[in-house]
Amino acid sequence: MAAIEQSKIRNFCIIAHIDHGKSTLADRIIEKTGLLTSREMQAQVLDNMDLERERGITIKAQTVRIVYKAKDGEEYIFNLIDTPGHVDFNYEVSRSLAACDGAILVVDAAQGIEAQTLANVYLALDHDLDVLPVINKIDLPSADPERVIEEIEDVIGLEAQDAPQISAKTGLNVEDVLEQIVEKIPAPGGNPNNPMQALIFDSLYDSYKGVIVFCRMKEGTVRVGTTIRMMATGATADVVEVGYFGAGQFIPCEELSAGMVGYITASLKNVRDTQVGDTVTDAANPCKEPLPGYKKVTPMVYCGMYPADGAKYPDLRDALEKLQLNDASLQFEAETSVALGFGFRCGFLGLLHLEIIQERLEREYNLDLVTTAPGVIYKVHKTNGEVIELTNPSNLPDPAEIEYMEEPMVSAEIMVTSDYIGAIMDLCQERRGIYISMEYMEETRALIKYELPLNEIIYDFFDALKSRSRGYASFDYEMKGYARSELVKLDILINKEEVDALSFIVHSGTAYERGRKMCEKLKGEIPRHLFEIPIQAAIGSKVIARETVKAMRKDVLAKCYGGDITRKRKLLEKQKEGKKRMRQIGNVEIPQKAFMSVLKLDDN
């Protein structure tokens, strides 16, 4: 393949608030440039995990190279890097942005700017990207492009008068977007003859090729045979193949040079060697310094995952190991629980990440899981000066040994229409939020800033936000260090026995309420036994709430239905089957879903 002039390359991404049409626009661009005919296209080509399509969100970054013949008669190479669309993957987003030279900002013509829109734009501007606004969904009856243009100019300060007004769904005016990409997004820089310097923005494990590194060449050139080195992890390997991204396939080529986006395979066996954000260089002729912005991704949310059937423990280990091949941010280590047996304490970037992994384990690996309540990492300062990072509530030291504890905080930005400001502030207040500021974006919408403890938002904050604002609030957050807090461990006792898998850390001010709700919830989940079962919530030895599951006094099937024993058998089997999904704790059988019930305590 002939060398490509840098001036004919455009590296860009699309950023948007969730549901504003990012993936649809990406699909339309791919279709318009003829990479796939519309018949070959399944809607939303770039979201290629079933889960992504179902949930309508992008989880993994996807990249595609397309050729566009512009009105000036020249052919341009577009590298479209689709970024994950969720706050859990904020770091991945920032690395994807760093691989681009420009960004298309999609704004919904009816909804206007939302919290994520802002967060993403600021992230893009931080990376010195040229942002090209696009007004989408103008075919909607409620579309008000004029207002949205004004909003973009006022709130973000971007020139938006000649922003393309499109409908990604119908394809209307998408050509305008393509032309503006050529005109407004700068061509990449960099010198192909400099020492190699490439940014890893994603990686993928393939059982034939090993790790496939997705990278953006900033300086220099890489070709088959080059010995490369990852500057942060130190891993080195010989390049086996380089290439670029077709639609859903890898197309090998001779070399990748400064300005290009492509992939490298180098018989690397572990995605851990190729951390997102790391810099790849030529081991023989290294660049002076790595690209800025690398950080090691650390899990924010932890929970225990146990196989429902104890015998499946090795299967769960295998499945986690396989998922980890493709997901360097997933962490796990073996642990045991008195209640649940052998399992793993797993670390995730956030609750969505947790849910995705859980769903993939259940769907792709056919595992039946019991998951304990997710928690964050607490810092426990002991009286002897030692500091413990606590991921499992069961490991909390004796209160006498604890000097004080700290919990992670986030700064949250919530954008909401003025009708719901009160309701949203109430919610933040209930969740121990600290009010920072509020400013009106326009007459009817405000941006509220709060500092919130992470453990208050990992459960069901997003759902609560949506329901209390009738869907009109949007939300984004970033981590903001640790703060000292009055935390206690809440234990649950079932029939006087402590169930370790149900313990959790909670702020002392809300412990009573949480304990009460938890007992109520469990009462509804635990079937009646032959004896009465007390359910208690306790802090240390002090019981703060109690419910009772009454004893079953009668369970007789008197009549035999004229010899219809099959019917009787079915009834008994149903009764027995219910037990199959139970965990035995002492004398009590607890259904697996009871362990998850801690998650859903907000009933408003």
Place this chain on the structure above:
Amino acid sequence: MVQGQALELYLHIPFCVRKCRYCDFLSMAAGEDVRRKYVDRLLEEIRIQSQQCKDYQVISVFVGGGTPSLLAGVQIWEIMEAVRSHFCLKEDVEITLECNPGTLTAGKLSFYQSAGINRLSLGLQSADNRELQELGRIHTFEDFLESFDLARKKGFDNINIDLISSLPGQTPRDWAYTLKKVSGLRPEHISAYSLIVEEGTPFYELYGEDELRRQRGEEPYILPTEEAERDMYELTLEILESRGYRRYEISNYALPHRECRHNIGYWQLVPYLGLGLGSSSFIENVRFSNTRNLSAYLEGEFCRLTEILAYADRQCEEGHKCDGGQSCKQEGEVFYLHKRQQIEEFMFLGMRMMEGVSREKFREKFGMTLEGIYGTVLQKLQRQGLIEQCEGMVRLTREGIAVSNYVFSEFLDDSYIR
């Protein structure tokens, strides 16, 4: 001459004057011509099925419903004639006919006698007219007394009376009233069931919610509480035993030697052949049942024994390969019981009998010890005080009777339940 293997016959008559409000049995109101056609089909089924039963000897016949006494007396006679001429009946065969008070006449009873019916089962349910009305019964307690007297006068000396406890709004006192009234009449047998609020019945519309509350362990609004239900169970035992009745099964009481042999057969895995609409059968370890669709039955649809037996043979051969815990194979409404399932049924049916199940019989039948199969289950249940073991028998305790469903479910094998 070699004695044939024991067999029981069940004949289903799915007709009623009208449907009671709690009833989910297969029964309906129908005109005379439909009933006539039905009897013809039943006669044909008797003729065809009996051809495969030459090696069996019938030890009991039960004509149930619906309301068999709704048929003309001569129709019952015709049916029994067919049974007699096509099956080999044991000399002391027990032949029961279910009757509803209000449908019995002296004329019908004469026909029953000629037909060889030697046991009557009367569906009374309650001695309280208010309760009878609530249940949607077609008769009063006085109507019943009349029928009962009539039957006695005709010489029927083996009569069962069906009763139902735990009716909506019923107190243990109300129930004791019925028990005393009825036992005072000295029937040979009393079946005392407790009400099950079944889906699809008018009672379910009225009390389904309440039943769910009760199952969750909350106070029901109208139905008796579980505590009251248990009291009624205890009362049944107390009152009837003090009057000379012996409880021989969870819900059945009899004067000495007057136990219902037909019912005992169900609990002891005696083979039985069901004839008529929706009837269930158990032969050669196959459980199957006829169509529940009346018009299909009237068109001549029923499970041919020839096919069932051929199926049983095939399963039996395969069964040798996959013995011990294979999943219940289902082909339509036909189940072949593999050894594991036979063992389970031996337990959960046999344990319904107050005498319990015999270790010795278990070993004879299955060639394994009861302990070998159910050692841990038995230990657990005994620890919970739900069963007791003595003199080679394993049986329910009083506590165990009250929660017998739980006890029985423990005898089901986990391995094939998903």
